[in-house]
Amino acid sequence: MLAPRKRPLPLLAALTFTLVIFFYHHHVDRIYLQWSSTSELLPHKLPANNTLGFGAVVVVSAPESPRLHSLLQAAAVTDLALTIPSQPEWTEGDVRRFRNGQDKDVQKGSILAWMGHHNALQWFLDSGLETALILEDDVDWDIRLRSIQIPLAASAARTMLPPAKRSSRFRKTDAKHIQYWGDPKSWDLLYLGHCGDYFNEVTYEGLVPAEKPFNLTDLPHVVYADPSLPNRDELHPFTQSLFEALRMPAHSRAFHRSKFPLCSFGYAVTRPAAERLLSDLAPPKLSPKGAKAFDVALLHACSKGSKTPSPTPQENPKPHPDPKLRHKYASPGLRCWTVNSELFHHMPGASQIAQIGQVMGEKVGIPPVDLAGQTQVANRNQTPNIGCGFWNGEFSFDDDDVVRLEYLQELGRAGKCWEETEA
DSSP states (O other), rough: OOOOOOHHHHHHHHHHHHHHHHHHHHHHHHHHHHHHHHHTTSSSSSOTTTTTTTTTTEEEOOOOOOOHHHHHHHHHHTTTEEEEOOOOOOHHHHHHHHHOOOOOOOOOOHHHHHHHHHHHHHHHHHOOOOEEEEETTTOOOTTTTIIHHHHHHHHHHHHHHHOOOOSSSTTTOOOGOOOTSTTTTOOEEEEEEEEOOOOSSSTTEEEOOOOOOSSTTOOOOEEEEESOOOOEEGOOOHOOOOOHHHTTOOOOEEEEOOSOOOOOOOEEEEHHHHHHIIIIOOOOHHHHHHOSSHHHHHHHHHHHHHTTTOOOOOOOOOSSOOGGGGTTSSSSOOOEEEEESSEEEEOOOOOOOHHHHHHOOOOOOOOOOOOOHHHHHHTTSTTTOOOOOOSSSTTTTOOHHHHHHHHHHHHHHHTOHHHHHHH
């Protein structure tokens, strides 16, 4: 009698595994795209994590800043994890070297702010993280930031900047490489906080018309609904004018390539972008023809990169001018995108730059955007373009009042504002 034939289980298992691998690699793109498009169509998005989908949320804040306590309270209510790198005690010599002989139209406060941003960017590069959101310490945001606003904005970003496809299902996903805001190789800077991207300059009279009427059709963009955005007549007057010109639907934001972004309240960067800002796009030394404030340097960097497509094709029509650096940097400037209207705006009141300027005897005026919004701030008792923010103190709490803090946290998780709970 013949002995029973043994089944070659190891060989069969190996063959099956090989077939599975082949099938997966053959269909990985289709499987990924199907998953991606399905998830983005869901009306309700999952809340963002406590770093809002970036590697870290890094705060630019001077030592002993009086604005830090209110910022930390807002972060506690929203359950945000903030990183606040310590700043050096900069000397007059540091300021003089940065000034580099440029005295005209240069405020000391602007130089100190610029060095503060450099300090935050250097911390980010030293951290090894892939992306970071940089915030100034006087920003305000909506209590529904994590539950509603960021998930919607990030979904819009992924629509325009699709996450890179994984080459293997079995490859581990590094926590540093989460593509919540799309493929970080496709963008350099995201304006989540600003004092307006009005498509052109603004004056005390309002928006300066361009040769061609303002429109979104000439820009890569997506318009998305956001129920947390204030009513049109409650938006900043300049934002109202822009949105009317763009024919934006009510309670909707746009995610678009940046046109003329102002201020640097809240911007996200990738590692290559941070390197460029520290080295050649916003270097630590003023020049005769260069920007005299950090936010203006950002604006110039975005302008230089506006002709580079984002995402950037292999046949790049507007690459970095140095062929030796093109493997690392895609553009002469930065590929910038704007969330419009903004998710972060500076709290009403004099800026630290203005306060330092007054002490130094410098001539300080109110910027056009701030002046135009003053009446509305008084009437709404809210920061411009923020629907349910922290500036008015409604969400403040005693530092030892855990019960109230937990109540406020639950309010934010539920995506509710005071008015909605009282209705």
